Amino acid sequence: MADVRVSYVSQKINKVKWRQSKRQLSQDNQSFVTGSWDDEQNKVCLWKINKDQEAKGMEEEDFGLDEGEPNILCEAPHLGDVTGLENIGDDYIIASSSCGTVTVYSHHTNSQTLGIVHQWEKLHHHNKRPCPCTCIATQDDTVITAGEDGRINMLTMGHKGPSRVIEKGDSCTINGITFLGQSQFITVNSSGQLKSFDMRVNTDEPTQTFQVTGEMTPLQSVDRHPGQPDIVATGGQDGVLGVWDLRQGKMPLSLLEAHGSTIWEVKFHRTNPDHLFTCSEDGSVWHWDGSHVEQTSAAMVTAANLTGTGAGSGGGNFTTSQLNFNTSASVNFSNPWIATDLAKNKVNVTTLTDGVMPVNCLDIDGHNLICGTDGESIISVNFKFLR
Amino acid sequence: MIVDTFMELQRKSSETMAAAFHAHILEASKKYRATLFNYSRNLQKLINSTGDLNQKKLLDDHLMSLQNSELIWSLCEILFIDNHAGGLVITQLLGWIRMHFEEPDQMYRSIIVEERPEDQYKYWDCIYCLVLQGQVDEARRLLSKHSCYSTEGFQTVDNLLRRMPLLTHLSRGSSVAEFDMKWRHWREECENRLRQQEFVTNRNLSIIVQILSGDDTVFTDLKDLCQTWYHMLVSKLLYQQPTIQASDLHHHVQSCLDEYRSNNSRISEVDNILILALEFDIHQVIKDSCTLSSNWWFVAHLTDLLQHCGQLETRRLQFGSNLREFLLLEYAGTLMSHKTLWIVGIHYLDHCPEFGRRHQELYLESLPIETEMKAQKLFNICQERNMTDQAKSICKVVGMRHLKNNRLGAALSWFLKSKDVALATVLAEKFLSEYSESGRFSNLDLIDNLGSSMLLSNKLTFLGKYREFHKLFEEGDSHAAGSLLLSLLQARLAPKQFWMTLFIDVIPLLLAEEIIFNAQQTFELMHCLEELITEYRVFRRTTMTPSEEEKLSLLREALTQNLSRAIITEGTIRIGLIMNVERNILYKVFPI
Structure with missing residues (x-):
């Protein structure tokens, strides 16, 4: 079974994101960013996970350092709830706020501080009165944001104002946004619609709108399949996981009644997209394993290799297992998520944690899953043998 | 962490049987204490690192109160929760003392590594302390480092210590009576050896054996090493009456207290609570602890545990519920007033059967709603607990805010969520009047996809259907558009002030090349037109x-x-008939 660790951090975490840095190729240096919400003073924090040797090197009385325990590297105050958090390249962290602001932070490694590089104020507003920005997505230097005002802003790093604004992106609140390709993106809104937009087109209208007919349950989160951007997973306010194929039909391919309450985040594994993760208001985090839907030999080999590395569980072994992920993704191109009637097929669902407090966010990188909760805790899960 | 333990315990209390549940209570109590302990250590670290004196003072006070809570809690755990069969408590009490008096351990660790430990001026004090705490092995190890260890006196003492019967070995099959007998023999030997003045040459060894034989005078002499009356109580009982039962402990309190009374005539609050606990006056323990600690955390959780143990008789308070619920409500109250911890408070209130729900309702209504996300969370909380009124009021607040900002679509999505007929109607009217004024609809993405939710209010249904008519018309399906329009009029679904607009929409259909309305339908239209004109003339008394x-x-x-x-x-055949029937209408509508 997976290794689950809960750390208490005295802030309600609304967003979490692994830092991916080319400079830190070795997996020994794991760091991630979190954003808090609903606090007197919200914060963006950069964390580092302690490794074995460091913990041992410390003085005995410094009992705070425990292997695998996240420790704060640095933090910066953030005005309003952190509603979105993304990395831009190696150097920048971008955070959106419930005050309608989007802030770019940079991590100064020398002084171990987080400094504000740029801030776009009042990107989201009702007649100049600020209104919450609800989500953010990045693609290289381009950032898109959406908010309760139904606006969609396109920002480019280094430019002062938004490069483009879709004033009437949606009649309702946009809850989630993600890029499909270089210039296309999709949004999900609080009336249960999924809309795709193309930035190359000059109109503000979506290119396509998808919806479960007659259903108005809000969609809260969205992610696209890393290999096939036309396959999209959504998390609903009623806890239903939807899988959509944007190439065909206006209806989802499958709807799976999953969690007992709102799915706040849904995420495909970047390099092993047969695995999907969801977290929910009901306090649970689920691992959806679609690798058994089609039992190809490639998938089996990967599983065997991974179990092997899991036993060793050293940082050095990791690169090899990551390679395995890649091969499995390319060799095994057929996609379990588009199997018709997914529910009847063998998607293995594992409950990773099942607490009382809502789990607001998750991020997965390699073997490592990390989640933030309203119980002021960070849950990290290490999949020693992610099948 | 605390809340997880609490919730787990409440869940188990309803799931598991009494016997198995008791283990869970003990586990929960230990978890709580572990959390307290961790917290104190972190606090200690913070105190060491802070430079601000005022801040330090504050934190010190806080740490003090935490440590006192821990002291009381662990004693309560031993006495009320972890009470073994037979009621033997001395082993646990020793653990309790060791936990709260760490100096002997620290002394031991620093002395044992010295080259000649006996030169340390605290060498003997340390040995006494270890013996007083029942840490026989450590005491022997220190003794063995002494240069005179091989002399007869040392060997005798070492031998006595080695053979000291321990209650921890009780589980290995021997009964309490057997232990008692063994212990009496052993103690007799200690006394004999003392009487024979075997240690007259070495005062230190003599003191050790005096302790072992439970000599009252030696405890008085060593009272500074014991520091407190409760340490002395436990040490004394270890060597005087190790098989003492929990219920008899209080008989020995007074003599120990007296030893320390001369220095300080007032008994402190903490001491008083400990005495009350030893006297098994649980209610008074809780009551006094309330005043001792600055927040409700400690008493609320302890009381909850004791209640689950069945240690508290369900005595009703004058002000409604029982003690457990009263304290939980107070604790939840402090959580609810906190900016971030309100969500934890809600969960605590779930476990207050009598007033929890009422409190939840009141708190939920007063929580500020800054974002839709928070609104969504509050809404979920209400829905899970079937609080329809509160859920509705949350949606109303958010919806009205959108309405104020002229975000009609977003507002409607919230009113639909709470099935608020009145406000949905208001919004539908707004949409319609917007159309009458501008000839265009806004928020089409929402209106076009209302589905069955449009059935919530008549106005909304009309709005949806009317929009459907436009779509049909635009798509060129004139027949379907026509009959839809007619049915809107016939079913009186359309508001009267909107009829004129509908009739104007009819004109292009009437003038279309192909016949869309048959004669019957045309008559129906005429009927409706007549009704509208009558209304204008009779009811509104206005001219057009x-x-x-x-x-x-x-x-x-x-x-x-x-x-x-x-x-x-x-x-032609049917027409004559119809003409006869409908002539009157024709004349009224078309007074040619």
């Missing part, structure tokens, strides 16, 4: 504006034309 008059005449013309075309195509 010139432009309306103009539209009316255009409509009449179109209707007659359509009627004549329909009649011709439908044949």
